[in-house]
Amino acid sequence: MVTIKELAEKPELFTSGHRACAGCGPAIALRYIMKALRGPTIVTEATGCMEVVSTIYPYTAWSVPWVHTAFETAAANASGIEAALKVMKRKNRLKHEHVDVIALAGDGGTYDIGIQALSGAAERGHDFLYILYDNEGYMNTGIQRSGGTPHGASTTTSPAGTVIPGKVQYKKPIAEIMLAHEIPYVATASIGYWTDVIAKVQKGLEAKGTAFLHLFAPCPRGWRSETSKTIEISRLAVETCMFPLWEAVNGECSLSPQSKAIALKPERKKPVTDYLKLQRRFAHLFNPKFQYVIDEIQTDVDKRWNRLLKNCNMPPVAKA
Amino acid sequence: MVAKVEQKTMPLNGDEAVALAAKQSDVDVVSAYPITPQTIIVEKFSEYVANGEVDTEFVCVESEHSALASCLTAALTGARTFTATASAGLALMHEMVYVTAGCRAPVVMAVTNRALSAPINIHCDHSDAMAERDSGWIQIWVENSQEAYDSVIQAFRIAEHPDLLTPVMINLDGFFLSHTLENVQVLADDVVKKFVGTRQFPLVLSHEGKKVPFKLDPDNPLTMGPLDLPDYYFEHKRQQEEAMHIAPKIIKDVHDEYAKLTGRSYGNGFVDAYCLDDAEIATVCLGSAAGTTKAVVDQLRAQGVKAGLLRIRSFRPIPFDDIMKNLETVKAVAVMDRSNSVGGDGGPLFHEIRHILYNAQSHPPVVNYIYGLGGRDMSPTIIQNIYKDLAEIVKTGRVKKFVQFAGLRE
């Protein structure tokens, strides 16, 4: 296991000088990902915050080969790069023994517009790691709702109105959808726990075939949270089971240590309000008129947590 | 011209000819989605792969949009890539068609021209490729399956030229060419492989301050496909326009080199001028209708009518000088369009020919016939009537109607 000092001495492959907001969760996510590389790597990215802030021509924050083509194409891009590398290797035109391919996309480019390409690539089993940096909204275009936006959150296309209090629908269970594709590696991680992120990126790179990592990365701008609390919120998401951590190796699910600790001692599980109160995108829910939405959120969290416990062969939590 | 190499005659339809040409060109990655009437291309190629006849990664993508996206990134990684589509598939790729040209990726794509929906129609029409006119792709339109075979091979050389780096679209008429059997002269595998050669990579300035080969390579990292703000986008687009100014020389060189090798040429590579030296009336068209029109021209010539035809082979870049030179001495010109620019007072080819002839001293009258939409047959009779109309215009000096629909039931 590499030490934090060794990681700190590695050159930054996602450098300073990018134009992300102060306190940006996805920028932290990208730094962790780049610290986890194991060898020559090509990165392809979908249109979104991280793509835009890091490659404003002529500047680039990327010290690895990097390509962006369109919004819905992260997985299609990766398919093309992987196919090219494979055949170039066979025809002796590739000097590297192996080159890792990473596809990066936000929740916009994954849950919604990018899901077709992702599903297709997973079905074909291309050897690459797809990392979804989830800030729960189309942040780059101005904080509009996505399939990954949670229930009750206020976004510009699901605003907290007097009649409708934020997003009506629930967060699409994207990691479970990818699990159903029967790919060799699926995992969830949060930037609140960097050792877990790095370990999972490495496992994803090592997996032979399509690997999928759902990486939770808050957006202080879109969530209207304090810039200094990005990591703290990322931990609370796990501690409240809003975003539990697990991984599935060849379909076998297991909880990651941080979530397992809660499964083993259910009293450790914090109420969702601890998490919601730090983000003004949920502020309207603290009006007594919309208390029911917080109850809905809690119920949904509990339901999904129980479902996860079942998948991981752990005993469900008894209903309160 | 006598061929330098031995060639074999094979009965192939347009799709099979295209698939064979791609196979022989040692293509690295083929990423495609089936759509009538291109299906035979992907099916044939799948057979080659399954039988180990070709060392290619054939990616059966889940949509045409992904087909072009993956071909694009494969090309940027250093692979020789090929895809094929038609109609709705090309329309679905539309975003990526522009992106591919903007990223300067040398992708070669065969389009078996088919009508755009709605209503859905699977037959021949040029609306699909016309919708991509402005994208920055080189467009070559072929008259028969032989030319389809020859042009796909030439396309790899053109697209990959290090000074050009512009994707090439080979257009062949859906069903009329794609599904019709012809005797095609085919080269030996090693001859084609030698002709297309290996990819060369021009040098570009990287963020590390070095000039490195233009490909995704961990040894020399490059950032491709960045965000341009208003301070740079305009310059990048001007560079693409410049590529179109460089293209004619490369298209011609490749065409001529291939002609020396095989004995086959297509006009001067840009236009195929048929009986135009002393023509008084002439038509202009793209694609397979040229074949039928040439037969009509022969008939008319036998009757002493000074008829001619100008087939445009290189539609993008449009050969301004060749068109001007061949048509300015003609007394009346009819442009035949197999697509319409709805509400645009005529079809796209008509607009372009008219635009070019506007500068001609002689200023011949130019009229438009929209024909064959959705696979409607373009018969010799219809073409004869067009020439009759042209003769009438020359005789009376008047044009009754500038834009007409030929072969339409009123």
Added chain:
Amino acid sequence: MSQQPKGWKELSLAGVCWRPATDYRTGDWRSFRPVRDPKKCTKCLLCHMVCPDASIKWNKETQDIEFDYDFCKGCGICANECPVKAIVMVQEGGE
């Protein structure tokens, strides 16, 4: 950034980026700057890990932590996460 942008003839093809992001100093965005108390700091390097802008560096030669104020945007995550509260956020332009 004060140099004249290049014309189309000078630029390399295909819009490949030719300047590193580090040429663009994001440090002048901030309103608050992190100040570290070296006496409290245990050099655990957690601040280095959590900084979105890679503005907290580990200097191998001096074996010490360095803040890169050329790029620090003043988000305050380092101060919030420091396990021994060795970092405080001080308003720019103040003491």
